[in-house]
Amino acid sequence: MFPLLAILFVLGAVTGSFLNVVIYRLPRKLSLVAPGSQCPRCEQPVKWYDNIPLLSYALLRGQCRHCGQGITMRYPTVELLTAVLWALAGAEFGMTWALLPALLFVSSLVAIFYIDLDHYIIPNVIVLPVAVIGLVANVAISLAGDESAASWQPWYAYLAAGLMSATFFFVVALLKPGGMGMGDVKLAGMMGFFLGKAVLTGLFLGFLFGAVTGVALMATGIKGPKSRIPFGPFLAIGAVIALFFGNDLLDLWTGLFQQ
Numbered sequence: 281m282f283p284l285l286a287i288l289f290v291l292g293a294v295t296g297s298f299l300n301v302v303i304y305r306l307p308r309k310l311s312l313v314a315p316g317s318q319c320p321r322c323e324q325p326v327k328w329y330d331n332i333p334l335l336s337y338a339l340l341r342g343q344c345r346h347c348g349q350g351i352t353m354r355y356p357t358v359e360l361l362t363a364v365l366w367a368l369a370g371a372e373f374g375m376t377w378a379l380l381p382a383l384l385f386v387s388s389l390v391a392i393f394y395i396d397l398d399h400y401i402i403p404n405v406i407v408l409p410v411a412v413i414g415l416v417a418n419v420a421i422s423l424a425g426d427e428s429a430a431s432w433q434p435w436y437a438y439l440a441a442g443l444m445s446a447t448f449f450f451v452v453a454l455l456k457p458g459g460m461g462m463g464d465v466k467l468a469g470m471m472g473f474f475l476g477k478a479v480l481t482g483l484f485l486g487f488l489f490g491a492v493t494g495v496a497l498m499a500t501g502i503k504g505p506k507s508r509i510p511f512g513p514f515l516a517i518g519a520v521i522a523l524f525f526g527n528d529l530l531d532l533w534t535g536l537f538q539q
């Protein structure tokens with residue numbers, strides 16, 4: 281197990297480094313490949329040895345090698361977050377086919393979390409293809425999988441969870457314009473395609489975290505009652521928790537009502 285987790289941690293950090301590029305450039309409609317990374321102040325290109333995920337930030341003590349410009353904590357944070365999520369996915373799913381959609385799911389959620397936080401958008405080029413891949417992968421894994429395994433769900437559970445989540449959010453968006461956006465509708469659908477019935481846990485936690493944070497931001501005066509708070513980041517947090525604990529929490533909750 282340990283070698284797998286270590287490999288996933290390193291690959292996750294590398295993926296996080298790429299997600300930093302996606303998070304910064306995609307909403308600004310910049311190319312993801314060219315030009316290479318450069319310092320925003322002195323515009324010196326970042327050499328490969330100064331672009332090693334996590335390590336370079338620590339070795340450079342968070343400063344540009346040429347001009348000393350501070351490098352935002354965002355970069356190592358995204359790299360570390362993605363590395364930890366990849367290792368957790370390895371611990372949860374092991375060397376199974378289900379590991380692959382899980383890695384795609386957590387990576388896209390990291391990108392969606394930060395892009396929605398910064399720009400109040402959830403880009404179609406992320407959420408739509410990832411949703412389709414998630415549905416196809418989980419249907420295939422379900423059909424080929426062992427029905428007696430604890431985590432197994434029938435293939436139509438993924439399809440139904442995605443369609444019902446998206447429909448629910450679509451209705452909410454229609455009833456309360458200006459709150460929920462179409463990006464949230466698509467994200468909810470994507471979550472259903474990956475989580476199956478565990479999407480209930482993810483959506484519930486998303487609403488819970490969103491409500492608690494909204495109240496806290498207003499109570500402390502950081503945000504007014506009319507200011508916008510993106511909902512995608514809360515859904516993304518709920519989705520990650522649901523991926524790792526969703527079925528357990530669902531069993532726990534349904535158990536409470538059956539006693």
Ligand SMILES: [Zn+2]
Binds near residue numbers: 323345349
């Ligand atoms: Zn510089």
